[in-house]
Amino acid sequence: MQMQGLNMHGSANGSSRGGAATSEPWHVGVLFSRTGFMSVIEETQLRGTLIAIEEINDAGGINGRPIVPIIYDPGSDVRSYGQYAKRLMVENGVYTIFGCYTSASRKAVLPVVERLNGLLWYPTLYEGFEFSPNVLYTGATPNQNSVQLCKMLMEQFGTRFYFVGSDYVYPRESNRVMRELIQGNGGTVVGERYLKLEAERSEFAPVLRDIREVQPDVIFSTVVGESTTFLYQTYHDFGLNPKCLPIASLTTTEAEIRAMGFDVGEGHYTAASYFQGVQTEGNSRFVSRYRERYGEDEPTNMCLEASYFQVNLFARALERTNSLETSLLRNSVMGAEFDAPQGAVSINPLWGHADVWARIGRVNRQGQFDIVYQSPSNVKADPYLVSHG
Ligand code: ACM
Numbered sequence: 120m121q122m123q124g125l126n127m128h129g130s131a132n133g134s135s136r137g138g139a140a141t142s143e144p145w146h147v148g149v150l151f152s153r154t155g156f157m158s159v160i161e162e163t164q165l166r167g168t169l170i171a172i173e174e175i176n177d178a179g180g181i182n183g184r185p186i187v188p189i190i191y192d193p194g195s196d197v198r199s200y201g202q203y204a205k206r207l208m209v210e211n212g213v214y215t216i217f218g219c220y221t222s223a224s225r226k227a228v229l230p231v232v233e234r235l236n237g238l239l240w241y242p243t244l245y246e247g248f249e250f251s252p253n254v255l256y257t258g259a260t261p262n263q264n265s266v267q268l269c270k271m272l273m274e275q276f277g278t279r280f281y282f283v284g285s286d287y288v289y290p291r292e293s294n295r296v297m298r299e300l301i302q303g304n305g306g307t308v309v310g311e312r313y314l315k316l317e318a319e320r321s322e323f324a325p326v327l328r329d330i331r332e333v334q335p336d337v338i339f340s341t342v343v344g345e346s347t348t349f350l351y352q353t354y355h356d357f358g359l360n361p362k363c364l365p366i367a368s369l370t371t372t373e374a375e376i377r378a379m380g381f382d383v384g385e386g387h388y389t390a391a392s393y394f395q396g397v398q399t400e401g402n403s404r405f406v407s408r409y410r411e412r413y414g415e416d417e418p419t420n421m422c423l424e425a426s427y428f429q430v431n432l433f434a435r436a437l438e439r440t441n442s443l444e445t446s447l448l449r450n451s452v453m454g455a456e457f458d459a460p461q462g463a464v465s466i467n468p469l470w471g472h473a474d475v476w477a478r479i480g481r482v483n484r485q486g487q488f489d490i491v492y493q494s495p496s497n498v499k500a501d502p503y504l505v506s507h508g
Pocket of ligand 1: 220221222223243244245246289290343370
């Protein structure tokens with residue numbers, strides 16, 4: 120656990136929620152795991168959050184007041200996210216929270232923010248089919264990644280899919296959606312396996328043996344965290360060829376590719392709103408600043424980018440409200456736009472989800488994604504797949 124920015128009473132309460140003329144900081148909560156099996160990606164989300172806060176503070180803060188984060192490390196333990204969210208609100212008096220990668224951790228925080236009227240800003244792609252007045256969703260949902268990925272895979276590789284995922288809500292629900300898309304296009308799911316979130320490398324060998332036996336056209340992976348590395352490494356050990364049988368994913372980013380080794384990741388596909396290689400001026404600046412701050416070899420990724428742009432959307436809303444009251448902030452951010460590194464994004468006022476870009480990338484030998492598909496503009500959020508019924 121790490122904490123910053125508390126006053127001497129150990130509370131960030133008081134003027135932070137109100138709008139009186141003051142130079143008191145705006146306290147916000149941050150919940151990403153820096154330790155445990157989710158740290159590969161969540162550490163980058165923490166960095167994306169902090170780099171945005173730093174930039175805003177360097178430019179004078181919001182209405183003359185700096186943003187100060189109170190940071191807890193839930194240690195990749197799902198229940199801890201809910202407990203720290205409660206602590207942030209009840210003990211620290213902080214109701215604006217940036218955090219969570221897994222849908223399991225978001226679902227642990229959800230009843231807490233709903234009960235105490237906090238506002239969770241959630242910067243991760245997820246399975247959709249959720250709405251809460253206390254959550255803003257800035258990652259992609261299936262109409263912004265699965266639909267495009269399914270179409271490309273069926274056109275280029277074939278109709279027989281094998282699902283392998285971590286065993287929790289996102290993979291099972293994401294696969295439910297993917298199965299419907301595949302079957303709706305005349306394809307089949309020829310295998311489906313789930314491994315525990317903390318699965319070891321040795322646990323992937325039986326899955327790869329089954330895949331070799333069943334001979335699908337595509338492996339659709341919803342494995343997350345450290346075990347992503349183990350899936351791809353085991354695939355590589357089995358000598359399979361991504362040109363004939365790629366692994367396709369919604370979650371494998373530049374961060375996981377770096378962890379598994381560029382040669383191991385090469386040739387596989389991910390659908391994402393953002394890749395480091397996106398050609399926008401804003402992205403060149405973003406990547407340069409990130410490298411200056413964290414090192415030349417450190418890649419950016421979609422979860423880091425969403426963490427970054429959501430803090431900017433928050434800051435602009437706060438400028439208007441001059442208050443951290445949940446309902447004021449939420450109303451203010453509805454329909455708001457921001458020129459993010461991925462391109463223009465907005466918060467869809469119907470759903471409280473972000474309208475983000477749809478892209479598909481293939482990993483190259485440098486650990487980057489060559490972009491093989493890009494939507495013509497950002498894609499309206501449709502978390503309940505109303506337009507795909
Ligand atoms: C996820 O659990 N939403 C990737």
